[in-house]
Amino acid sequence: MAGGRPALRWVxxxxxxxxxxxxxxxxxxxxxxxxxxGGTPYSVLTGSMRPDYPPGxxxxxxxxxxxxxxxxxVITYQRESGSSTVVTHRVVTVSTSLTGxxxxxxxxxxxxxxxxxxxxxxxxxxxxxxxxxxxxxxxQLLTGRQRRTxxxxxxxxxxGYAAYMFTGALRGRRLRGEPA
Numbered sequence: 523m524a525g526g527r528p529a530l531r532w533v534x535x536x537x538x539x540x541x542x543x544x545x546x547x548x549x550x551x552x553x554x555x556x557x558x559x560g561g562t563p564y565s566v567l568t569g570s571m572r573p574d575y576p577p578g579x580x581x582x583x584x585x586x587x588x589x590x591x592x593x594x595x596v597i598t599y600q601r602e603s604g605s606s607t608v609v610t611h612r613v614v615t616v617s618t619s620l621t622g623x624x625x626x627x628x629x630x631x632x633x634x635x636x637x638x639x640x641x642x643x644x645x646x647x648x649x650x651x652x653x654x655x656x657x658x659x660x661x662q663l664l665t666g667r668q669r670r671t672x673x674x675x676x677x678x679x680x681x682g683y684a685a686y687m688f689t690g691a692l693r694g695r696r697l698r699g700e701p702a
Contacts, residue, residue: 535687538683542680542683545676545680546680548654548657548660549673549676549677551580551582551652551654551657552580552654552657552660553673555582556582559584559651560584560585561582561583561584561648561651562582562583562584562598562647562648563580563581563582563658564580564581564582564583564598564608564610564658565578565579565580565581565658565659566578566579566580566581566610566658568630569632570611570630570631570632570633571596571610571611571612571630571631571632572631572632573631573632574631574653575596575610575631575653576655577658578655578656578658578659579653579654579655579656579657579658580653580654580655580656580657580658581596581598581610581650581652581653581658582650582651582652582653582654583597583598583610583647583648583649583650583651584648584649584651585647585648586646586648586649588624588643588646589624590649591613591616591624591626591646591649592613592616593613593614593615593616594612594613595612595613595649595650596610596611596612596613596649596650597610597611597612597613597626597628597641597646597647597648597649597650598610598646598647598648598650599611599626599628599641599645599646599647600645600647601645602645603642603644603645608647609628609637610650611628611629611630611631611637612628612629612630612631613626613627613628614627614628614629614636615627615636617640623642623643624642624643625640625641625642625643626640626641626643626646627640627641628641
């Protein structure tokens with residue numbers, strides 16, 4: 523059964539590295555890319571945007587000028603100006619009043635009717651840049667401080683594991699008499 527050990531070790535390493543790459547990818551799309559590119563991540567909480575953006579989807583939006591918003595765009599907006607509660611829905615109509623104020627009529631993809639109140643430009647937090655299924659669930663579980671701590675712990679754990687693997691490889695080479 524000696525031949526089975528190297529294969530088992532290889533499978534263990536493949537699983538470990540797959541997990542590491544998955545965590546790095548999730549952290550990159552959920553935290554790093556939005557922060558560097560000026561985006562803001564939000565979690566979809568309801569089914570109003572099914573099937574494309576079911577609950578648990580992480581949506582990342584970037585600021586957009588009101589005149590650049592078009593019918594068909596998905597935007598995230600505050601329910602009320604100054605409120606922390608946001609909604610992500612699709613723009614179905616763009617209107618301009620006689621005074622020049624731009625407003626948007628929105629609707630959830632899964633909803634039968636348009637949203638009752640028009641969205642003013644000042645309420646818009648951004649237009650959808652990209653979305654990642656299921657990553658929003660993790661975002662929902664953690665507060666800002668917990669998310670930051672989790673990222674630091676994951677990064678430290680990954681670096682520690684990489685150092686462990688590197689020193690193990692060097693030790694193995696030395697035992698076999700190979701140059702490091």
